[in-house]
Amino acid sequence: MSQQRAKFASELTQRASQYGLSIQNDNTVEGLLTDAAAAVHHGWINLKSAITGQNDSAILGECETGDSVALKAYETALQSTNLPTEAKSLIEQQHSQVLQAKNWVTQQKGNVRH
Template identity: 65%
Template structure:
């Protein structure tokens, strides 16, 4: 097994945090819309992000990376949480106003933030090939979701 670098460990931690936050954000979005199609879409995306986080945790553990231990890598989780928070910050106000287009816009912003984190992770030095494959696959699915969310905006 290849030696895991700090950048690889940080990539896993960041992506787990981003997906856990995305799952919560999409669940809140599902609860904040009345349109059954959007509610279903957001619920599916919430489940998808929860699954991504689970896959990443399981994968990281194969390399001895503990994704649940916050602060183990110089603020990695804090940085990821801050970026994700910026990506989903206005979701609550959009939900409060029940503005579906605004909720879609905030979901789109959250996905854009996630995509940047995935691209950063893919550039990490020493990323094992199987990790790169998993991250690329998830990146593709998030990109497809973002494109679908964009198409749903009025």
């Protein structure tokens, strides 16, 4: 999943660049796309650093938190009416995959024995 999220971040950055969009401004759709990319990647980087010495529930909690933050950024970006069709399609696809992963993580977290 970490590799998938890094790929998502790269795809979003490339798409923004393809349209000549600045990704530096947090108040723009472009900034929101960057936030989504950063959130998915950052969540999984945090997970990698948290693995040592953590129990299964804590690790899954890190995954769940990272995905929740990412989903909010995706959902905010999807509310924009200024998205090019191709970009919106990419964001919807990534959102769906992040949501599926979060649901899987939540299910696994419920199965962990304390």
